[in-house]
Amino acid sequence: MQAVIMAGGKGTRLRSITNDQIPKPMACINGKTILEWQIECLKSNNITNILIVTGHLGRKIEDFFKDGAEFGVKISYFREEQPLGSAGALYYIKEKLISDTFLLVYGDVLFDIDIQRMIRFHREKNSLATLFTHPNSHPYDSDLVVTDEECKVIKFDSKNNNRDYWYKNCVNAGLFIANVDLCNLVVKDEVTDLEKDIFIPLTAKHAPIYSYFSPEYIKDVGTPERIAVAAKELASGFVSNRNLKNKQKCIFLDRDGTINRLNGLISSEDDLSLEPCATEAIRKINQSGYLAIVVTNQPVVARGLCNISDVENIHKKLESLLGKQGVILDDILFCPHHPDKGYPEENPIYKIPCQCRKPNTGMIEICIEKYNIDVKSSWIVGDTTTDILTGQRIGLQTALVLTGEAGADKKYDVISDITCNNLLDAINNILLY
Incomplete structure (x- = not known):
């Protein structure tokens, strides 16, 4: 060429x-x-x-x-x-x-x-x-x-x-x-x-x-x-390190309860507000050389509470709020599925088992291929045992934050590599490793 x-x-x-x-x-x-x-x-x-x-x-x-x-x-x-x-x-x-x-x-x-x-x-x-x-x-x-x-x-x-x-x-x-x-x-x-x-x-x-x-x-x-x-x-x-010929380090981030305040099932952009420390935490990721990628389960689509475009608009709000402070997310992936049926307003198209819903690792796998990510040097940060199990299943280091659900979901018997007060505390600790 x-x-x-x-x-x-x-x-x-x-x-x-x-x-x-x-x-x-x-x-x-x-x-x-x-x-x-x-x-x-x-x-x-x-x-x-x-x-x-x-x-x-x-x-x-x-x-x-x-x-x-x-x-x-x-x-x-x-x-x-x-x-x-x-x-x-x-x-x-x-x-x-x-x-x-x-x-x-x-x-x-x-x-x-x-x-x-x-x-x-x-x-x-x-x-x-x-x-x-x-x-x-x-x-x-x-x-x-x-x-x-x-x-x-x-x-x-x-x-x-x-x-x-x-x-x-x-x-x-x-x-x-x-x-x-x-x-x-x-x-x-x-x-x-x-x-x-x-x-x-x-x-x-x-x-x-x-x-x-x-x-x-x-x-x-x-x-x-x-x-x-x-x-x-x-x-x-x-x-030079950001060239995708080179292996990338990434910090995968859960969304609800980690970046933004836990506010039930968020189906509208009006429901989304950032955790107080989230902007500074992601700024530190941007400056560190790690990629900052959100991976989030959004069963609100499967449950019929909103559609795909609504979730995308919520993410546009997230990117807009961060962007106004000079902070970026390198990508956002979400799973709209939920395997359990029985909700009266549910959308049957998305009521299916899938590989992308955490603790399955499909979203992480997409990112590994797309961005040449070095799994052993990368992390996942979240507020639930689901996030921690996701990381363990694929070989990421894991950080539990004590915001959102703070691990109280107890869905899985797992222990994170580190436990931190919030997202900023987690990033400060990760950057010391």
């Missing part, structure tokens, strides 16, 4: 670093330019044919990288004489593309990801374009990507919208896999925005545009503040 790097922006937000003497992607982080970090990641994913679209001060890029041989890759260039937006150059580069599919990335994005996983996803979906999406620490002022259950993009939620509703923390990261046919949608010499002018009209026509959602490291480093943060994260190993 060939990569196309859009490196033509002026980078006015980085002027204090570039002094308008170098283009934005030539700003340095820990002794390497942003473009060098990008090229290293591409090369590690066996993507060695790279086309760089240059513009403002583009000669600086061309003189530094030349044909790419010194960096172990092959580089060609297209220079925009006039700025054409984030997609206008696609009209011209289509003749330079060597295959039907190419990877497109913005030149101010720092990333270290397993691109081959994304390529497989793109091909499995037979996608016209696949967007790399992720949760970020400021979804409240970000453009959001809205998908269906098959990860197909159904619309874009502009940051300028009046969000008087809950939302999923799913943000376009600035890296894409696209079919060359996308280039044919760009008009010659017309300033074109990739999202506004290409993706939004395509999703309105139900075109096969997909979201590849991943917790790997990918960040816009287009400001001095973001470069300073990225420098620390690179130096600590946080960036």
Whole structure:
């Protein structure tokens, strides 16, 4: 596969670093330019044919990288004489593309990801374009990507919208896999925005545009503040460790009684309120390098108290509340089933035995495969013996919290590895191991 790097922006937000003497992607982080970090990641994913679209001060890029041989890759260039937006150059580069599919990335994005996983996803979906999406620490002022259950993009939620509703923390990261046919949608010499002018009209026509959602490291480093943060994260190993080629550590979290207050069977977003320490606890997980993934039984669906979309809206509220505090969940999985029949309002479709309902380990197994999780280095935290047995069955370390049911359910004769006052206490203890 060939990569196309859009490196033509002026980078006015980085002027204090570039002094308008170098283009934005030539700003340095820990002794390497942003473009060098990008090229290293591409090369590690066996993507060695790279086309760089240059513009403002583009000669600086061309003189530094030349044909790419010194960096172990092959580089060609297209220079925009006039700025054409984030997609206008696609009209011209289509003749330079060597295959039907190419990877497109913005030149101010720092990333270290397993691109081959994304390529497989793109091909499995037979996608016209696949967007790399992720949760970020400021979804409240970000453009959001809205998908269906098959990860197909159904619309874009502009940051300028009046969000008087809950939302999923799913943000376009600035890296894409696209079919060359996308280039044919760009008009010659017309300033074109990739999202506004290409993706939004395509999703309105139900075109096969997909979201590849991943917790790997990918960040816009287009400001001095973001470069300073990225420098620390690179130096600590946080960036490379999040690449899904590497085994991941995860803290699996129960929901009711652990993250949010136990309030009976929660069937509406109005019933959900966070435990006082939950936000700070999950913030510590985010900073630690562990993944934070919720796995929760939600028999309210099987009992007919609400439907799947209601549970999803409850989870949108959870993500929105956390996101406002700069905190993220890497994923949320829930089981809607319940095996016991006999409730008058029950939904028989979900009244079945399953492998996903805890203490069965189906939800954990999905995450292990999806995120390359190292079970022995990972934990589960919950307020019931059901959570503890789930962890023991699959080999996780276990932490019982004394909120919610506080283990008083006594369904199973199990003992957790640690017992803690609440979620924050549990995370503080886990991080000492």
